[in-house]
Amino acid sequence: QVSMPEAQVNALEGLAGKQAMFRRAQAKGVCASGYFVGNTVARNLSSATVFSGEKVPVVARFSVGGTSPKANDKARSVRGLALQLTPSTGDIWMTANISAPVYFVSKPEHFVPFIQARSPDPATGKPDAAKLKAFSDANPDTLRQGAYLAKAPIPASYGQVGYWGVNAFELVNAKKESQFVRWQFVPDAGTLGLTEEQLKTMPDDFLADELRKRVALAPVSFAFKLQLAEANDQLVDPTLQWPDSRPVLTAGTLVIDKVEPGLDGACKNLTFNPLALPNGIMASADPVLLARPAPYGISLGRRLSEAVAK
Numbered sequence: 001q002v003s004m005p006e007a008q009v010n011a012l013e014g015l016a017g018k019q020a021m022f023r024r025a026q027a028k029g030v031c032a033s034g035y036f037v038g039n040t041v042a043r044n045l046s047s048a049t050v051f052s053g054e055k056v057p058v059v060a061r062f063s064v065g066g067t068s069p070k071a072n073d074k075a076r077s078v079r080g081l082a083l084q085l086t087p088s089t090g091d092i093w094m095t096a097n098i099s100a101p102v103y104f105v106s107k108p109e110h111f112v113p114f115i116q117a118r119s120p121d122p123a124t125g126k127p128d129a130a131k132l133k134a135f136s137d138a139n140p141d142t143l144r145q146g147a148y149l150a151k152a153p154i155p156a157s158y159g160q161v162g163y164w165g166v167n168a169f170e171l172v173n174a175k176k177e178s179q180f181v182r183w184q185f186v187p188d189a190g191t192l193g194l195t196e197e198q199l200k201t202m203p204d205d206f207l208a209d210e211l212r213k214r215v216a217l218a219p220v221s222f223a224f225k226l227q228l229a230e231a232n233d234q235l236v237d238p239t240l241q242w243p244d245s246r247p248v249l250t251a252g253t254l255v256i257d258k259v260e261p262g263l264d265g266a267c268k269n270l271t272f273n274p275l276a277l278p279n280g281i282m283a284s285a286d287p288v289l290l291a292r293p294a295p296y297g298i299s300l301g302r303r304l305s306e307a308v309a310k
């Protein structure tokens with residue numbers, strides 16, 4: 001009997017073949033570092049020490065969606081921004097964010113059939129179109145992320161695309177007041193997509209070098225924004241956004257001022273566990289959020305033991 005988290009990681013390995021030593025999702029990426037500074041908006045909502053206003057050291061990993069370390073940087077997939085914040089006092093905070101406001105499943109048990117419907121059928125070497133249609137028809141919520149990405153520009157830079165936390169979290173302040181939020185990292189340089197011409201002429205691999213060159217000239221920064229839930233907003237379905245009318249407040253700044261010359265750096269031995277939350281930031285009841293740490297840990301375990309076995 002295979003557990004759900006193991007089945008999820010196995011399904012990811014089936015998409016483009018097992019990629020030993022690489023992350024089983026967002027396999028292609030680059031490690032970077034910098035700092036985060038929270039402001040009074042954050043401090044009024046949360047007692048987390050990452051929001052104290054000090055420069056909190058950050059390890060960051062930018063990534064391209066999919067399970068292949070050779071993924072095409074021009075693919076119509078998500079880009080990722082994963083962070084580990086290590087304040088001088090208090091708890092570490094980890095978060096893994098994507099360049100879409102929504103996820104592709106609303107229930108963790110849909111993850112395996114979603115991936116399998118897109119994986120090559122052993123008989124034909126291609127995904128089974130009928131199987132994909134049947135799954136999509138039965139679960140139309142699994143098409144929402146694709147619909148978003150179909151309309152979004154293909155990012156020209158890891159530093160010129162927005163990243164969303166997607167899942168809802170609960171902030172709690174010193175007075176024990178609670179506020180449910182969703183966060184996003186909005187690039188200060190603005191968003192920029194590849195032109196039709198660039199989509200034809202750019203190489204498949206450019207994002208890591210582009211970020212190195214950009215950061216060598218000046219740090220890359222993002223506004224950390226919080227969208228505030230109202231009383232009856234749903235907190236458990238990451239395929240749905242909250243209404244645009246919900247207030248979005250700037251609560252801090254993320255600055256990236258160094259990019260690893262290679263790919264790994266400090267990210268190699270880490271998994272960015274989205275439930276590694278400090279006091280003052282709590283998980284919502286979103287079942288997709290609660291399902292994340294186990295497969296991340298399994299992926300970390302597999303890739304680290306493969307690296308030793310090599």
Ligand code: HEM
Pocket residue numbers: 008009012022023024025026029061062063079080081082096097098103108111164165166167238270271272288291292295296297299300303
């Ligand atoms: C049941 C749902 C999910 C499963 C099974 C899953 C699975 C995984 C796995 C196995 C990894 C590789 C971990 C590692 O080796 O360190 C990963 C990484 C990642 N996931 Fe998820 N994930 C889920 C939901 C989400 C959601 C909702 C988001 C969006 C916010 C997300 C964003 C990311 C990002 C950005 C990474 C790359 C982190 C890095 O750079 O190290 N995942 N996921």
